[in-house]
Amino acid sequence: MRINLLPHREEKRKARRQQFYALLGALAVLAGFIWFMGFTIISSEIGTQQVKNEFLQKEIDVLKKDIEEIARLKEQTDALLKRKQVIESLQGNRAETLRMFDELLRRVPDGVRIVNLNQNATNIDLNGESVSEARVSSLMRNLEDSPLFQQVSAVEIKAGAAATGRQIFLFQLKMQVERQAPAAADGKSIAGKSPAKDGKS
DSSP: OOOOOHHHHHHHHHHHHHHHHHHHHHHHHHHHHHHHHHHHHHEEEEEHHHHHHHHHHHHHHHHHHHHHHHHHHHHHHHOOOOOOOHHHHHHHHHHHHHHHHHHHHHHHTTTEEEEEEEETTTEEEEEEESSHHHHHHHHHHHHHHSSSSSEEEEEEEEEOOOOTTTEEEEEEEEEEEEEEEEOTTTTTEEEEOOOOBBBBO
16 A cells, blocks of 8 residues: 655645744844844934933023123123222322321421422432532431431432522432332231331341
8 A cells, every 4th residue: 555645744734834933023123123122222222312312401501601601700790809909009009198298398398399209119319409518418418317218329419500690509319219118907017017228226
């Protein structure tokens, strides 16, 4: 008796092909699902990072504006401090000028007339007329004894004639004015004591 097995083998091959195709389809579906989940997660992370970046950029812009405002306020503060220093300097110079003229008037002896006074910083050029050389010497001693004037020296002393024809002596002196150091908040001098004048305490 002969049995034909060809139909049975064909059915088995067909069943295997169907299983193979089913497996391929399942793998394709699984791969698509994995790709979709990965794409979704990555997109979500990118979106979250973009939100963070936008937030950081906004904060950076706010900080830049704050920095610009601080810089502008610093410029205004520096300008105000410079104005304050100029005003304080002018006030100090005005007080110094008044003190200098008051001291000079008290030190000028009789018979001496101050004609011209030029000041450049702490240097002073003094021109005047005197009835005698002795009065000029007396003026120089008085100025040297003053706590305000230093390094008094004669540039020129020469005989001349007044408008009335009377003999007079024309003189030119050079000296320096001692400026007081600016006072600190506690009232003490910032620079401390001034150096002794001409070796005297």
